[in-house]
Amino acid sequence: MGTAIGIDLGTSNSTAAIYRNGKVQSIPIEGKSILPSVVSCKDDGQILVGNSAKSRLYMDPQNSMASSKRFIGNPSKVYHIQNKQVTPIDIAQYILEKIKNEASKYLGEEVTDAVITIPAYFTEEQREATKQAGERAGLKVLRLVAEPTAAAIAYGLDRERNQTIMVYDLGGGTFDVSILKVENNSFKVIAVDGDTKLGGDDFDEMIVQHLLHSIQTETGSNQYTEGSSSLQRIKEAAEEAKKELSDSDLVDIVVPDIFGTHIEMELDIATFNQTVQPLIQRTIEKMEEVLQSAGLSKREISRVILVGGSTRMRAVQEAVTKEIKKPYIADNVDEVVAHGAAIMAAHLSAPSRDSLPIPIVVEEVTAHSFGVDMIDVQDQQLKVFHLIKRNTKLPCVGATIGSTLRPYQPSIRAGVFRTESQVPAEEAKLGELKMPVSIRPYYVNVVSLFELDENGILTFSTAEIGRRSLLLSRYRETKEVDLDMLKLMIAQGEITPKKIVIDTNKVEV
Structure with a gap:
């Protein structure tokens, strides 16, 4: 019998985990717990996945692909690289193959089965495309589980008290909010909502536009080529600035030799929060809608769990605290979804093993009519x-x-x-x-x-x-x-x- 793992196939990063000997363990990929969801194709046709591909993203953006999960399930989206046509399903397949091979090497046994997580608000086309990518990668896809549900499993497993949990999941490319009833090890989704076109990438883009406006003021030019290495450098600087502002009140952004000038400016937390407020507001509206769908008041929510790397932003944490209550922030917000998927994978692949937790019940709902x-x-x-x-x-x-x-x-x-x-x-x-x-x-x-x-x-x-x-x-x-x-x-x-x-x-x- 092969090994079953949980995989969080993310927009920006992907992670994997396994449940064994009564514990959940993250699986390192090339020595790191997080694998960038980036694929790059070299001139000789070699496909690179992960950190090496992300390094090439800024050197060779025309032949590198990031955030492709946003387009999975869209038949019209095709990337043209090295005289080949590549679809978002192909890219997901490359990433899943990398995870499968690296996990097998690390565990010392062949990984054959997986539970793969998806945004709760994914359409059935997006779900089917994700499943296809897993099967093409040589995995038996035991089940697709919504990311907020997986997070709730990781958080709520074997906890004694019954709870009503709201999961606020803001990743690199998608946003989900779900409400679940947790009773013993039964996880019942009551209502879901979300936006598959809202994530950390959009917050980065706000900073990018702020920087481009600065360049335009300096040079009088607004001619930027999408996909150029210069624009990728600005996007990288924006992403790093966003991350630094999670801990600091002020960040220096320096990008030399860019579009005939250079960027050297300060960005403070107040300006950043004001800039991204429209995006935060969209998540607040979704929280209100999911409460209404569930027929619950804010005070009936036992706990709010933050999931996804983008929830490190203080503006997000402050908004959730103001709207509902002070949230629970896991130490491993990037890995908690994969941990829940690993528990589910263990339950589905070998529910009779003594090392497994007591049987879990997961009931999900459709996000659409x-x-x-x-x-x-x-x-x-x-x-x-x-x-x-x-x-x-x-x-x-x-x-x-x-x-x-x-x-x-x-x-x-x-x-x-x-x-x-x-x-x-x-x-x-x-x-x-x-x-x-x-x-x-x-x-x-x-x-x-x-x-x-x-x-x-x-x-x-x-x-x-x-x-x-x-x-x-x-x-x-x-x-x-x-x-x-x-x-x-x-x-x-x-x-x-x-x-x-x-x-x-x-x-x-």
């Missing part, structure tokens, strides 16, 4: 009818029954949407399923079924049902589909559904 577009018989308008609503416990199913629009209609088309709105906007559309139906002189009834698994992967099925179907009769009485009956009819071949699975790059019939 899903529905199909149908004509509303009340006002004859095309609307999205939600089959699965946001913050529903995973895995979950939902179904509804509709019909053709007119007699003798030869087929139906059903659009699949991820949205909280009833308006079927094109940007919220995940795909559509087309299915022939019996051509009848009357309306033909069709049942639609959504199945969302524990990894957040969505399967949509639709099938024709007869006019005298008991399933239809019960629906007319209750306006709810009898899911047990529907599954029985499918199992017995009474109805044969047509399915689509929402995949990373496209919707395949």
Whole structure:
């Protein structure tokens, strides 16, 4: 039997851990607990991952890639390096291969299985892309676990008292906030919210723009080439300044020979906090929304846990203290997510071993609502009818029954949407399923079924049902589909559904 580990595949940095002999242990990669999530390709085609790649990021930015996790699941994002096309899935694969190989070397045994963490607010395309990257790297992906949930497991395992925990997770590229009920070793997610386009990179960018404005004032020029080594030097200086301001009230930023001038300026904590306040405010709004979704007040939160390297910023800690309460800050905010994933990996791979903790139960929820577009018989308008609503416990199913629009209609088309709105906007559309139906002189009834698994992967099925179907009769009485009956009819071949699975790059019939 191979070894199972937990992996936090991060936007800026990635970490790995293992649970054995009753303890969680971080796995060093090349001697360090944190691996930069950077990939670089040399002229000879050699792929570098981690610290060596980050060093090349500033020397050869055109052939180096950082923060690619922000684009995973986006089929249109392609990097062009050394005459090759590389996707965010490829980059994630390289990083996971590096972790797998280094972990196997360090542990002295082959790593075969892993629990990989993802932002709670990831879409099913992003989840499926992450899973694909793990499988391409030669790992059996035991489960995808939301980063806040993993952090809560690491924090709350084997604690006696029941708690309601809010996890505030601000990483390099994403922000998540989750509320969980922890009872013994049961971790039940109540509500999640977040922003997959908000993270430490955005705070760095605020400083970058501050520095570029200084250069523009000095030189009168604002012509900067995205991806140039000079701009990468400014980004590096901005990141270092942000880190220093976590402990200091003032930082000197010096960048010589840049765009025909040089930067030598001071940045104080008050100016920095004021500059990044709009970003902090966005996280505060998400905290308020998740409390509302959970139906809880601020005083009902037992503890707030800060996770992610970006929570080292004092402005973040002060905002959480003001809005909810003084947060708990782990010594290893960069590693705690991987620690929770390692506990989960041990539980899933060998739950009977004596060295494992008592069995843990993890219940997660969907961060989004899903529905199909149908004509509303009340006002004859095309609307999205939600089959699965946001913050529903995973895995979950939902179904509804509709019909053709007119007699003798030869087929139906059903659009699949991820949205909280009833308006079927094109940007919220995940795909559509087309299915022939019996051509009848009357309306033909069709049942639609959504199945969302524990990894957040969505399967949509639709099938024709007869006019005298008991399933239809019960629906007319209750306006709810009898899911047990529907599954029985499918199992017995009474109805044969047509399915689509929402995949990373496209919707395949």
